[in-house]
Amino acid sequence: MLVGMTATKEDGRRARGQRSREVILAQAVALASVHGLDGLTLGRLAEAAGVSKSGFFAHWRDKEELQLDAIAWAHRQWVDLIVRPALLEPAGLRRLLALHEHRIRFYTDGILPGGCFFFAAQVEYDDRSGPVREAVARALSDWLAFLERLVAEAVALGELPEGTDTAQLAYEIDALGETSVTHARLLRHGDDEPRAYAMARRAVLHRLRGLATDPSLLPEG
Amino acid sequence: MLVGMTATKEDGRRARGQRSREVILAQAVALASVHGLDGLTLGRLAEAAGVSKSGFFAHWRDKEELQLDAIAWAHRQWVDLIVRPALLEPAGLRRLLALHEHRIRFYTDGILPGGCFFFAAQVEYDDRSGPVREAVARALSDWLAFLERLVAEAVALGELPEGTDTAQLAYEIDALGETSVTHARLLRHGDDEPRAYAMARRAVLHRLRGLATDPSLLPEG
DNA sequence: CAACTTTAAGAACGATCGGTCGTTCAGATA
DNA sequence: TATCTGAACGACCGATCGTTCTTAAAGTTG
Numbered sequence: 241m242l243v244g245m246t247a248t249k250e251d252g253r254r255a256r257g258q259r260s261r262e263v264i265l266a267q268a269v270a271l272a273s274v275h276g277l278d279g280l281t282l283g284r285l286a287e288a289a290g291v292s293k294s295g296f297f298a299h300w301r302d303k304e305e306l307q308l309d310a311i312a313w314a315h316r317q318w319v320d321l322i323v324r325p326a327l328l329e330p331a332g333l334r335r336l337l338a339l340h341e342h343r344i345r346f347y348t349d350g351i352l353p354g355g356c357f358f359f360a361a362q363v364e365y366d367d368r369s370g371p372v373r374e375a376v377a378r379a380l381s382d383w384l385a386f387l388e389r390l391v392a393e394a395v396a397l398g399e400l401p402e403g404t405d406t407a408q409l410a411y412e413i414d415a416l417g418e419t420s421v422t423h424a425r426l427l428r429h430g431d432d433e434p435r436a437y438a439m440a441r442r443a444v445l446h447r448l449r450g451l452a453t454d455p456s457l458l459p460e461g
Numbered sequence: 462m463l464v465g466m467t468a469t470k471e472d473g474r475r476a477r478g479q480r481s482r483e484v485i486l487a488q489a490v491a492l493a494s495v496h497g498l499d500g501l502t503l504g505r506l507a508e509a510a511g512v513s514k515s516g517f518f519a520h521w522r523d524k525e526e527l528q529l530d531a532i533a534w535a536h537r538q539w540v541d542l543i544v545r546p547a548l549l550e551p552a553g554l555r556r557l558l559a560l561h562e563h564r565i566r567f568y569t570d571g572i573l574p575g576g577c578f579f580f581a582a583q584v585e586y587d588d589r590s591g592p593v594r595e596a597v598a599r600a601l602s603d604w605l606a607f608l609e610r611l612v613a614e615a616v617a618l619g620e621l622p623e624g625t626d627t628a629q630l631a632y633e634i635d636a637l638g639e640t641s642v643t644h645a646r647l648l649r650h651g652d653d654e655p656r657a658y659a660m661a662r663r664a665v666l667h668r669l670r671g672l673a674t675d676p677s678l679l680p681e682g
Numbered sequence: 683c684a685a686c687t688t689t690a691a692g693a694a695c696g697a698t699c700g701g702t703c704g705t706t707c708a709g710a711t712a
Numbered sequence: 713t714a715t716c717t718g719a720a721c722g723a724c725c726g727a728t729c730g731t732t733c734t735t736a737a738a739g740t741t742g
Contacts, residue, residue: 276497276500276585278500279497279500321589355588363584363585363643365647366574366646367576377648379649380648381647391543407656408660408664411640414644415637415639416635418638418640419632419636423588423605423632425588427602435628439630439633443633
């Protein structure tokens with residue numbers, strides 16, 4: 241066999257395995273966004289993914305390994321649909337606002353049936369211990385650090401005043417976005433778009449306009 | 462027997478029942494703040510409360526009835542430790558800030574081992590249906606309505622400008638307080654008081670000072 | 683082709699889930 | 713005193729939990 245040529249030779253077995261692995265993970269993240277990472281059940285997952293409960297163990301040693309992989313999968317989804325699109329905007333306030341908007345969009349579009357995977361996981365694991373908790377904590381920590389970096393960039397560009405407390409502003413933006421999921425879902429009135437999402441959008445927009453050295457960079461509220 | 466006199470005649474049986482009912486409910490709320498209302502298990506609850514699993518059914522028909530009672534119990538606790546103390550402050554901005562401060566205090570004091578019962582319940586039940594979900598939704602709705610009323614009072618007193626969006630401000634205050642629990646618990650550094658609580662406090666204080674017609678009503682940040 | 687590995691299913695495991703059963707015992711009532 | 717009631721228990725139920733074992737087919741490799 242010629243080594244080094246067409247390294248991507250088809251492997252029917254492995255390809256099939258990879259495909260069902262992907263299906264299971266996507267379903268796991270969707271189910272976990274509803275029932276939580278712990279409330280996620282292998283029986284339900286197997287049924288939703290169309291595989292047997294035992295066939296699952298061909299891919300993961302145990303439930304915990306699946307949970308860790310689900311976190312990684314959800315993280316990639318978050319980066320793809322929220323972080324990366326925001327990076328298309330010019331650095332500074334506009335990018336910061338775009339990040340927040342893409343996040344809210346992620347919720348209103350109903351990408352995940354439970355709203356937000358990470359939010360559910362954070363609340364579920366904030367008072368436990370073990371590898372899953374550490375992974376969830378790292379995801380939150382990374383997200384906040386990223387938010388803070390965007391804030392710092394806006395300061396460096398002169399769009400926010402020198403001396404702005406970057407961690408504080410990052411916390412506020414995250415808090416105002418995070419809470420909207422639960423409020424929107426618990427307080428629906430009829431079929432109209434829940435008010436919580438609009439309030440989350442306005443809160444951050446007004447906050448940034450209030451701080452901006454040049455508010456005209458941002459749309460009017 | 463003299464009818465109408467000392468109607469509260471002691472019944473040792475019922476008194477005993479009432480006492481263990483109280484013990485079980487307190488434990489249920491504590492456990493649910495950690496594991497969630499659904500993750501709450503009758504076995505764990507029985508062990509924590511020092512009763513048998515079956516003896517539990519002398520007081521509640523099923524788990525759902527207990528969950529509903531636990532919500533009512535947690536609501537009373539919330540009113541006692543957060544709402545009522547805040548009402549001791551003069552109406553307006555100071556009362557509004559006091560409410561927020563008492564809430565954060567509730568968290569930092571570690572009243573519940575899981576931080577916040579309602580927060581956990583909201584995230585857990587925002588995408589389900591049934592009586593428990595409705596009770597959780599009503600609790601959130603009442604809380605937001607109360608916050609909004611305090612804001613409206615501040616407006617009526619002239620401490621906030623006419624035309625203030627009361628629902629919007631109520632949402633922001635709640636969001637900034639709510640998120641602190643999870644962040645604090647997931648991002649602890651060593652033994653020092655988590656920074657999330659301080660940020661939640663400062664966020665609301667600065668927000669209110671920024672809006673106030675007379676900022677000197679509030680402490681400096 | 684033979685030998686081996688990977689994917690997947692079926693059956694079954696012990697543990698635990700929420701819940702029922704019959705019973706016991708203390709205390710109230712007649 | 714005799715009877716009744718509410719609290720609490722231990723034993724046990726079917727269902728489901730996460731997990732293991734065995735088996736079989738499909739695909740890869742020597």
